[in-house]
Each structure stands twice: as C-alpha cells, then as structure tokens.
Amino acid sequence: MPDSAIILDSLEKWFPPALGGWKAYLQPFHAPTSPALRGISLQVKQGEAVALLGANGAGKTTLLRILATLLLPTRGSATLAGHDAVREPAEVRRNIGYHAGSDLGFYARLTGRQNLQFFGRLHRQTDEFITRRIGSLSEQLGLQNSLDRQARTLSSGTIQRLSLLRALLHQPNVLLLDEPTRSLDAIAAAQFRQFLKTEVLARQGTSLFFASHTMQEIEMLADRVVILEEGKLLAFDTPAALRGATASPSLEEAFARITGRRLQPAQESASL
Amino acid sequence: MKQLLRDLLLFFQRDLRIASTYRSPFILEAIEALFGATTFYYVARFVDSPALRAALPQGKTYFAYSLVGFVFFDYLNAALDTFDRSLQEARDAGTLEPLLVTQVSLPVILVGSAFYPFAATTLRIAVYLGWAAAFFEFPLRAANWPAVIAVLVATLLAFSGLGVLSAAYLLLFKRGNPAKWLILGVSSIAGGMLFPVDILPPWLQFVAHLNPVTYALDAMRGALLEGASLSAIARPLLLLLAFAAVLMPFSTVAFSWALRRTKVTGTLTHR
Numbered sequence: 001m002p003d004s005a006i007i008l009d010s011l012e013k014w015f016p017p018a019l020g021g022w023k024a025y026l027q028p029f030h031a032p033t034s035p036a037l038r039g040i041s042l043q044v045k046q047g048e049a050v051a052l053l054g055a056n057g058a059g060k061t062t063l064l065r066i067l068a069t070l071l072l073p074t075r076g077s078a079t080l081a082g083h084d085a086v087r088e089p090a091e092v093r094r095n096i097g098y099h100a101g102s103d104l105g106f107y108a109r110l111t112g113r114q115n116l117q118f119f120g121r122l123h124r125q126t127d128e129f130i131t132r133r134i135g136s137l138s139e140q141l142g143l144q145n146s147l148d149r150q151a152r153t154l155s156s157g158t159i160q161r162l163s164l165l166r167a168l169l170h171q172p173n174v175l176l177l178d179e180p181t182r183s184l185d186a187i188a189a190a191q192f193r194q195f196l197k198t199e200v201l202a203r204q205g206t207s208l209f210f211a212s213h214t215m216q217e218i219e220m221l222a223d224r225v226v227i228l229e230e231g232k233l234l235a236f237d238t239p240a241a242l243r244g245a246t247a248s249p250s251l252e253e254a255f256a257r258i259t260g261r262r263l264q265p266a267q268e269s270a271s272l
Numbered sequence: 273m274k275q276l277l278r279d280l281l282l283f284f285q286r287d288l289r290i291a292s293t294y295r296s297p298f299i300l301e302a303i304e305a306l307f308g309a310t311t312f313y314y315v316a317r318f319v320d321s322p323a324l325r326a327a328l329p330q331g332k333t334y335f336a337y338s339l340v341g342f343v344f345f346d347y348l349n350a351a352l353d354t355f356d357r358s359l360q361e362a363r364d365a366g367t368l369e370p371l372l373v374t375q376v377s378l379p380v381i382l383v384g385s386a387f388y389p390f391a392a393t394t395l396r397i398a399v400y401l402g403w404a405a406a407f408f409e410f411p412l413r414a415a416n417w418p419a420v421i422a423v424l425v426a427t428l429l430a431f432s433g434l435g436v437l438s439a440a441y442l443l444l445f446k447r448g449n450p451a452k453w454l455i456l457g458v459s460s461i462a463g464g465m466l467f468p469v470d471i472l473p474p475w476l477q478f479v480a481h482l483n484p485v486t487y488a489l490d491a492m493r494g495a496l497l498e499g500a501s502l503s504a505i506a507r508p509l510l511l512l513l514a515f516a517a518v519l520m521p522f523s524t525v526a527f528s529w530a531l532r533r534t535k536v537t538g539t540l541t542h543r
Contacts (some may be wrong), residue, residue: 015538034535062538068373072535090375100374107286109293121282122374123276150293166370242335 005077005174005207006044006067009029011076013037013231036062038231039076041086046173049201051218053255054228060211063228064176067209068098094123097167101211103159105264108152110143112143112162115151116169118206123170128170137165140195142188156183164192168200175200177210181217193220215252225251229259279376284391290306291388303328305400306407312339313408322405329490332497336411339467341402342537343397345407345456347424349396350393350486351431352452358385369460369541379524382439390428412498419495419502427488431455433519439524440530446542459515 012030037059044050052060065071066078069089078085081095106115107155113134138144139247146154154162158184167175180196181189197220200206212218218225218245227235227242235242235258239251248254256262291297316335328337359382362368371381404410434451437444441450462480469480487508494500497524502509534540 033302036538062449070369070535070540071538072538089510090377093373093375096373098370100369102366102369105370107292107367108365114289118282118286119370119374121374122279122371124375168529195376226431 002042005048006042006050006079006209007077007079008040008042008063009041009077010077011037011063011066011078012074012139013059013066013071014074030077035231037073039064040231040233040234041076042226042233044174044207044209047201047205048223049196049210049221051222051225052209052211052228053213053218053251054211054226055198055259055261057230058228059231060215060228061115062231064098064100064211065202067092067176068096069093094170095173096167097170097172097175098176099163099167099178099180101160101182102163103156103183105153105163106159109150110250111148112154112158113147114167115162116147119166120169125170133169133171134165137168140199141165142187144192154190157185157188160184161188161192171204172206174207174209177208179210179211179213181214189214189217193217196221207245215250219251227255227258234258276380278299279380280384280387284387287385287388291364291392301396302399306403308342309339309400309403309408312342313404325520327471328374329493331471332411335408335494336431337498338466339400339410341489341497343400344427344492345425345460345465345496346397346400347393348388348431349452349456353449354386354389354440354457355382355398356442356449357433357440358382358389360444365540366541372540375486379527382436386432386435389492394424403482414499415496416501419500421491421503422502422509423488423491423495423505423512426509426516427492429516430484430512430519433523436523436527440516443490443527443530443534443540445514446539453512456483460466462486466491483535486511487511 013036015034015036016030017034018031040059040063048083052063054060062071066073067080067085069085069092072086080092083091083095085092090220092160106112107118110118116134117127119132120133121127125133134147137146141164143158143161143165146158146162151159151162160180164177164180167177170224184192196208201221208221210221222239223246224236224238226233235245237245239254242254242258246254246257249256284395298405313335316333316338318336324334328334342487359368362381362385364370372378376384401410401412405412434455438451441448457477459465462472462476462479463483463485469477469486472480491505491508491512494505531540
C-alpha cells in the first residue's frame with residue numbers, strides 16, 4: 001500500500017466553452033479556453049481526511065470527478081492508491097468509492113437492496129461479501145427498514161444514505177465525497193459524520209477526500225483543508241494552522257481572509 | 273471471457289427484474305400483436321390479386337410477405353435503437369455516473385443493456401408470427417429455423433455497429449439518432465419492407481441494391497417462407513457479416529473516441 005492515497009502533480013483542467021444551438025454543430029470541437037483547475041499539486045496521506053473548501057465554481061467537483069476517472073485532466077497527473085487516473089482507470093476505480101451528492105442514481109423500480117447487489121456485483125464482489133456489507137452498513141446508516149422498498153418510494157435523504165452505502169460497499173481505500181450531507185436532515189447529517197469519523201476513518205483507515213460547504217463538517221472530519229479559488233490552490237493545511245496563519249477565530253473567517261472574500265453578516269453562520 | 277459473460281448477464285437480470293415490476297405490458301403487447309397481425313391480414317386480403325402474387329419474389333401471399341417485412345423492421349429498429357436508448361436512459365436516471373465508477377467499462381454496459389431489449393423483441397416477433405400462424409395461415413411450418421436464426425444474428429451484428437455509432441453521436445451531441453433515421457427511412461422505401469424493390473424507379477433500385485437491409489430481408493423471407501437452406505442464403509449472409517466486420521471495429525473506435533472526448537469536455541453525463 002503506497003504512503004500517499006492521492007498525489008496531484010501540477011493538475012490542470014480546462015473546458016471548451018459551452019456552445020448552444022447551431023454554434024454547437026458548427027464548432028463541435030472547440031479548443032478548451034475556460035480554466036477549472038490550475039496547477040494543483042498536493043498529497044493526501046493514507047488514512048487522512050482532507051476537505052475541499054471553495055465557493056461555487058472553485059473547481060471542487062471537477063477535481064473529484066478527475067479522481068473518479070469521469071473526467072480527463074488537461075495537463076498534470078492524478079495518482080490514487082499508486083495508480084494513474086488516466087493510464088490505469090480500472091485500478092483507480094477498484095480503489096475508490098465515489099458519492100456525487102446527487103439524490104439520483106438508482107433504478108427506481110428496484111429495491112434498495114437489489115440496487116446495492118447489482119452495483120456490488122459490478123464491483124466484482126462476491127454475493128456473500130455484498131450481503132455482509134449491506135447488513136453491517138445499513139445498520140450503521142439506519143437503512144434497515146428501507147432496503148426492501150423500491151427506490152422510487154424512498155425520500156431524498158434515504159437515497160443519499162443509500163448512495164453513501166453504495167460508495168462504501170466494496171470497502172474502498174479512498175472515499176471521494178461531493179457534499180455528502182447535502183440532502184440530509186440535521187440529525188442524519190450528524191449521525192453520518194460520526195459514522196465517517198469512527199467507522200470509516202478510525203476503524204477502517206480509509207482515506208477521505210471530500211468537498212463541503214459545511215464548516216462544522218470540515219472541522220469535525222478534516223485533518224487538513226484545501227482552499228480552492230477559481231481553480232487555484234490558495235492554501236492546504238490543518239484547520240488550526242489556517243486559523244492561526246490568518247489570525248481568525250473561525251475556519252469560516254480564515255477562508256474569507258485567504259480568498260479575499262468579505263463575509264456578509266447573514267453569511268456568518270455555520271456554513272458558506 | 274467468463275467475467276464478461278457474468279457482467280452481461282447482470283445487466284440482463286437487472287432489466288428482467290425491472291420489467292417484472294410492471295404487471296401488464298406483456299399481456300397488452302401480446303394483444304397488440306394480435307391486432308397488428310389481423311390488420312395486416314385484412315389489408316393483404318384487400319390488395320391481394322393474382323397479378324400481385326406473381327410480382328412477389330417470395331411468399332405465397334402478400335400477407336406473409338408484408339408481415340415478414342414488418343417484423344424484420346422491428347428487429348432492425350431494436351439493433352439501431354437499443355444502444356443509444358440505454359445510454360440515454362442511464363444518463364437521464366442518473367445511473368450512468370455510478371455505473372462508470374464500477375469495474376465495468378461503458379462498452380460492456382451498453383452491450384449488456386442491449387440483451388434484454390433484443391430478447392423482448394424476439395419474444396414480440398414470436399408472438400406476432402404465432403398469432404399469424406394460428407389464425408391467418410402464415411406458413412410457419414415451411415421455415416428453416418437454423419437459417420432464420422443465422423439471418424437474425426447476422427442482421428443484429430451488422431446493424432448493431434450502426435447502433436453503437438448512434439450511441440457515439442448521442443455522447444457528443446446529446447440528442448438524435450441519425451443512423452436510425454437514415455437506415456429505417458431509406459429502407460422503408462428502398463429495402464423491400466412492404467413491396468418488392470423491382471417496382472421502384474431505377475435510381476431507387478440502385479439505392480436498394482446498395483442497402484444491406486434489402487439482402488437481409490431477402491434472406492429472411494427465403495428462410496422463413498420458403499425454408500431456404502443456409503447454402504441458399506449464403507450470399508446475403510456473407511454480405512451482412514462483411515458489413516458487420518467493417519462496421520463493428522469502426523463503430524468501436526468511434527465510440528471510444530467520443531467517450532474520451534466527453535471526458536475531456538466534461539459532458540459525459542450531460543443531457
């Protein structure tokens with residue numbers, strides 16, 4: 001097992017402009033001109049929890065999608081569990097669990113359990129292992145009573161938890177989460193954070209790389225925080241070090257000072 | 273290979289499970305097939321004449337001739353439509369992204385997702401022909417089944433390449449199925465679906481002779497209505513297989529390129 005769970009080396013991502021109508025047909029292969037990530041270099045240690053913090057459009061989701069092999073970088077490299085995301089995507093996928101924060105992604109007419117069994121088998125896990133994992137994870141995520149209902153009858157919060165269970169089903173080495181508690185109520189979100197901290201991070205030693213706008217979540221889970229602004233890495237340190245370096249009483253304040261943003265009174269709450 | 277077959281079976285099981293949650297469609301489709309076969313029968317009776325029978329290259333009646341054309345086009349439609357439709361459904365339901373982060377590649381996902389629609393189409397066609405044989409003297413006993421199956425498999429292979437090309441187009445442009453539009457549109461006129469291509473003007477006959485559907489349909493009618501042997505339909509079979517041999521690698525390369533392109537542009541899961 002390599003020491004670093006994730007290594008990003010001068011990673012860049014540029015997108016072509018989004019053209020609509022006839023322009024899309026006349027210029028189908030436009031050169032990439034919009035930067036989304038600019039020269040990101042960092043290392044995440046095995047078993048470490050790193051949060052991605054940034055305003056909307058800062059590049060958090062783009063970075064997670066490159067790591068999940070859903071996007072190709074324009075330049076630079078991304079290595080997960082010792083495997084290059086471009087050259088060895090299958091090996092990377094074997095080692096990651098990815099939750100996009102969406103409350104879609106399940107077959108509506110199949111039950112939660114049937115959905116999980118299907119995806120577990122596509123991850124090449126045995127039926128026995130899948131059954132065992134579904135049993136233990138559903139208990140920890142409070143999903144026992146929802147597993148045998150069709151996905152279309154489940155609430156968006158339950159679907160989110162089901163999606164998190166799916167991401168953990170094959171026991172990945174690296175967990176990539178994009179706003180994992182977005183659709184959860186306050187109690188379910190708190191329970192989920194506790195589950196991540198005690199079960200996924202402490203007991204299983206899984207590395208966690210997650211995007212979040214919730215400061216409480218970042219403070220509770222993250223060993224270190226990446227601050228992104230318009231695709232650039234502005235800071236990468238522990239929450240305490242970021243607060244100390246900016247002489248800020250809170251991580252929120254530190255984020256505002258590092259990015260040069262001004263906090264409005266209404267924004268001075270638990271989340272950005 | 274074993275793993276690939278296991279993966280493909282998983283998709284078939286998934287679709288079968290989903291289909292089984294809907295209670296009535298199969299019964300309704302079976303009844304619809306009866307209505308369809310009945311309509312064809314009476315239209316054929318209405319237009320039937322000794323002159324028409326003499327003009328038909330195969331089949332004793334216009335009913336048999338036109339019904340084979342119709343069910344064959346159902347199959348052709350499945351081959352052209354299934355790949356991009358399964359891609360579109362996965363994209364719209366949000367299941368594409370979770371599928372793409374598993375150990376299974378997108379081509380396997382597409383091929384796996386095509387199995388159930390092909391099986392369902394085969395069943396629908398069997399029901400159509402069953403009604404026609406039971407009530408309207410469709411000459412099913414004359415069929416050479418190994419030859420029929422060979423034509424169907426060759427047709428699926430030949431036109432699935434175009435279906436994969438359509439899926440590549442959908443990845444890039446998000447809407448539309450030009451291969452289906454072109455092939456079904458041209459073939460409904462210059463393919464011999466409901467009338468022999470001999471009655472067309474010379475330039476359309478030329479188009480018909482370039483169209484592999486014409487040969488596939490000739491072979492299908494020969495095998496199903498006249499019991500033609502495999503050697504008797506070897507020429508159209510080889511032509512279909514040659515078409516598949518050229519189109520499959522080309523469409524696979526085109527699809528891989530389109531997939532890579534959408535991973536560059538970030539539009540893989542865009543609608």
